[in-house]
Amino acid sequence: MNINSQLKNIITSQKVDEGFHQLFFTDENLFKLSFEAIFKKQWVFITHYSHFYDNDEFIYSLTDGYVIVKKIGDKLEASHSNNTTTCHTRIFEHLVFINLSENPYNFEEFIKPLEPYIKMHGLKKGKIAFQKDYVFNASHLATIQNFKECNHCWGGEFSHKDYLDVHGSTYCNSYGAGVGSGIESEEFNERLEKWTQDTRNKGLFVDEFSENDPNFFRVAERTPLKEGILSETRDGSYSCTSLMGDFKKLGADGGYTAVGFSPFNSFVANNEFSILFVFSPISKNKTIVTQMWVTDVEAECDIDKMIFLWDRTTLEDSQLCEMNQKGIESIAYSEGVYGSLEKSLILYQKFYLDHLQDHIRSQA
Numbered sequence: 096m097n098i099n100s101q102l103k104n105i106i107t108s109q110k111v112d113e114g115f116h117q118l119f120f121t122d123e124n125l126f127k128l129s130f131e132a133i134f135k136k137q138w139v140f141i142t143h144y145s146h147f148y149d150n151d152e153f154i155y156s157l158t159d160g161y162v163i164v165k166k167i168g169d170k171l172e173a174s175h176s177n178n179t180t181t182c183h184t185r186i187f188e189h190l191v192f193i194n195l196s197e198n199p200y201n202f203e204e205f206i207k208p209l210e211p212y213i214k215m216h217g218l219k220k221g222k223i224a225f226q227k228d229y230v231f232n233a234s235h236l237a238t239i240q241n242f243k244e245c246n247h248c249w250g251g252e253f254s255h256k257d258y259l260d261v262h263g264s265t266y267c268n269s270y271g272a273g274v275g276s277g278i279e280s281e282e283f284n285e286r287l288e289k290w291t292q293d294t295r296n297k298g299l300f301v302d303e304f305s306e307n308d309p310n311f312f313r314v315a316e317r318t319p320l321k322e323g324i325l326s327e328t329r330d331g332s333y334s335c336t337s338l339m340g341d342f343k344k345l346g347a348d349g350g351y352t353a354v355g356f357s358p359f360n361s362f363v364a365n366n367e368f369s370i371l372f373v374f375s376p377i378s379k380n381k382t383i384v385t386q387m388w389v390t391d392v393e394a395e396c397d398i399d400k401m402i403f404l405w406d407r408t409t410l411e412d413s414q415l416c417e418m419n420q421k422g423i424e425s426i427a428y429s430e431g432v433y434g435s436l437e438k439s440l441i442l443y444q445k446f447y448l449d450h451l452q453d454h455i456r457s458q459a
Contacts, residue, residue, distance in 0.1 A: 098128060098455060106452060111445045114430035120234045120423045126379040129236070130158055132454030133447065134376060135195040137311075137357040138205050141373055143389055144189035145222040147171070155193070158377055162193055188218040190371070200310050211300045212315045212354050216364045217340025221389040224368070225398050227406065229384040231413050233420035235376035236447075238384065239358045241416050242374075243439040258408050261324050261331055262351070290319035294348040299341055301350075312446045314439075315354040325349060326365045327404045334401035335367045337394040342366040358443065363405075368396070370405055380420060384409060 098106075102125060105116050119125055141155045147166045155162040160176035164184065173184040173193055183194040185202045190213070192202070231238045291301045294317075304315040324331035325347065338347060347366045354362040361372035373385040386405060390396055422428060433440050 098124060102128075103455065106448060106455070109444075109448055111448065112441050113432050115236065115444070116430065117423060117428050120236055120420065121379060123379050126158075126234070126376070128451060128454065129447070130376055133450045134359060136200070136450070137359060138185065138192045138194050138200065138202060139357060139359045139373070140190040140192045140371065142191050143218065143221065143223050143371060143387055144171075144186060144191055145389075145392070146191075148222070153191070155375075156377070156383075157375060162195075164191065164193075188213050189221065190218065204308075205311060205313075208304050209313060209315055209354055209356065211302070212304075212317065212352050213362065215300050215341040216352065216369050217343065217391065218369065218389060220392050221339060221369070222392045223387050224390040224394075224396050225388040225402055227386055227402070229386070229409050229413050231382040231384055231416050232380060233382060233413075233416040234380055234423075235374060235382045237419050237423065238382040238416050239374055240440055240443070241412055241419070242361065242372075243443050255408050255411060257329075257404055260321075261327055261404060262321055286322075287318060290348075290350070294350060297348060298345050299348050299350075306442070309446070309449060312358055312443065313355055315352075317350055317352050320349050320351050320365065326367050327351070327363070327370075328400050329403040330400075333367050334398075335390050335394040335396040337391040338366050339364075339368065339391045339394075343391065358446075367391075367394070368401060382416075384413075 102118065102122065105118055109116055109119075141162070141164070142153050146153055151166050153164040155164070159180070162173055162175055162182055164171050164173045171184055171186065171191065173182040175182045175195065180195055181197055183196075183199050185192045185194075187202075187206050187210075194200075194202075294301050301317045302315075303317075304313065306313050320327075320331075326333050328334045337343060342348065350366065352362070352364040352369075356362065359374045359376075361374075363370050363372075367390065369389045371385075371387040371389060373383075373387075375383045375385065377383055386409065388398075388402055388405075390401075
């Protein structure tokens, strides 16, 4: 695709520590460019293998058509509705990944640093207990940015009060959007240090990972939930009759695992269920956020109790993102400087801009 000189100048002149120029959120050509330069080159999981226990195929809709994944014998085969688009497939711990680039990044290199965070949750012995699509009438950039910062969690009509009740303010301030995303908290660091030692004494994995490869945008950590909270439910108590993975064998640790595979996937998990997030760019002002709650295959669950926290949080986020999109589209829109609770936005912005520029150079 052709990118005119105006858009090229906007991309090259954009500062990483200031808000994006308005056209990044509203221009059709910039939307298409970001889809080609970033989405198609990342490994993105689109479902959990348990979907195929009762179904022979899975259809994943995108801006340029759809991907269909078919179960043929013991294997999965994927193809794009546009026959000129390549579709690669990998399965890791029952997460079904696709990649739409001609020469994808090495999957083993991509997944290696994230392996221990995922394996401990026993997804291979899990099932999708509940799934929901959330339609965000906002650009994928505005939607993803919202999930990369926690400044909006505080105050106002769309603050995440229920999320704060489960995780606590010190976690949200310092780790809410990933390792090093906020303000250092001595109080939380002391709790984290004690919990880490207690958890390792039980034989359970604890660590942190920050990105070190410019091809990817990954992050992972394990941290404690708020004191007295066992799970991400309405009241912090369990919603399922069974824990998952290593916790089923070694016991609960009151912990929380958060993993970002790319800008288009997140994984959050407590001891009894995991939630898989897929951020799908549909158009320049529409994004679908799919959430799958995965439990132990044998567990019976109180679904309403289990989904309450993240269903409520995501509905709040969708309203906030749609309001943000309307503000961005306004003639009054102007960029601001990122604050101390928006460090992840700077990292994401650098990743985004670097990949756009690399793609433009490769097409020259």
